[in-house]
Amino acid sequence: MKKYAFGVDVGGTTCKIGFFETDGKLIDKWEIKTNKENGGASILSDVAQAIEGKLTEKGISRNDVQGIGVGVPGPVKNDGVVHRCVNVGWGVVNVEKELGDLTGLKVKAGNDANVAALGEMWQGAAKGCRDVIMVTLGTGVGGGIIVDGKVVAGFDGAGGEIGHITVNAHEKEQCNCGQYGCLEQYASATGVVRVAKRTLEKASEDTALRKHADLTAKDVFDEAKAGDKVALEVVDEVCGILGAALSNIACVVNPEVIVIGGGVSKAGDILTDAVKKHFVATSFHACANTKFVLAGLGNDAGMYGCVEMLLD
Structure with a gap:
């Protein structure tokens, strides 16, 4: 039946x-x-x-x-x-x-x-794995941490709030959460644009980024893929911040795989390769071989996960 x-x-x-x-x-x-x-x-x-x-x-x-x-x-x-x-x-x-x-x-x-x-663990890109970090890069930065097949939810249900790890103690602009220097302020879609605009204020060389009247994260990654020097600098800065943050989390939970999803993940290999490079450079040696994959279920991941949570 x-x-x-x-x-x-x-x-x-x-x-x-x-x-x-x-x-x-x-x-x-x-x-x-x-x-x-x-x-x-x-x-x-x-x-x-x-x-x-x-x-x-x-x-x-x-x-x-x-x-x-x-x-x-x-x-x-x-x-x-x-x-x-x-x-x-x-x-x-x-x-x-x-x-x-x-x-x-x-x-x-x-x-x-x-x-x-x-x-993603049940039917997606991390299928077959039991220790998973997922980070979603959209308007904000979301996260989910799974250890031995179980979500790390925490006492108040706020476990896995990766986007609100402090990555810059000197940040003057406030995050939506009320704190300052959160990962979300750099690695989200809006964060990528924010970093790009700050970079453009200081950059003296020509860059294709200036031709975009309403600059988006996709524009930044597209210009970086085309070899634009300033765009590549922005991508490297953003991925450096994200890679180092993930390496810190990995020291605590030692994942088998890190899944990157959300709208920004559509940038593909240029994103995952750069994040992994910085992750390896800053990680504890025993965590350096962590796999990086792009999310496989897209917008359906939440529905699948709801059922897995129910059946567990």
Whole structure:
């Protein structure tokens, strides 16, 4: 008898929902709007309605559903309580209890970056590995750390917040988190642009970066691939900061593989090669052979990880 599960990745714009067989086969996936009105009060009921609709459509009984895994953009405590998910308007929400009451199904909640790491370990680029660091380079920098197949979530659910490691004690501009000199300020998509603009203020030589009226991280990496000297300097600086930060984390958890995902990862080998170069240069010798891979599941990683978390 087949068993099924749902993976729900709650984001600031949409909730991505996957309907899976418990062996990891994705049967169907779709998105619904994340309604942030009234402090996101209707988000979970909207998810419950979407799940109910899918079960009716497929003619599947609740008895054949193992449950629902939910990834949310914020820290999640062991009891399923979320404290402040700013991107979706939540304050304190018991995701597991509320969605469980709405659906009559078992619910397990986790941080979105952590579940993405689980997804890559289960069915993605880190499949077959049990000790994994995942870093997602998007608008911000997210992270997930897995040791012996288990997410390092921490006491308040804030484990793996790689983006808020302090990498520059002399930074004068404030990070979105309120601190200064966080990794996110350099290695995110916005961080790459920030480093590039600072570099351009000091650079005297000609550079193709100046022709971009609205400079993006993709522009920086594209110009670096084309051999632009200043763009290559920016890439080396950003990857040096990221590589050194990852080598520090590796000293604590000694991963078999580091997975790099998020929009910036689309730069490909120029990114992973440079990060690995700096990682090796700064790492403890026993960690220097850590593998680096690009994420394999894209935007679906969170849905897969939600199901893996539920089944574990």
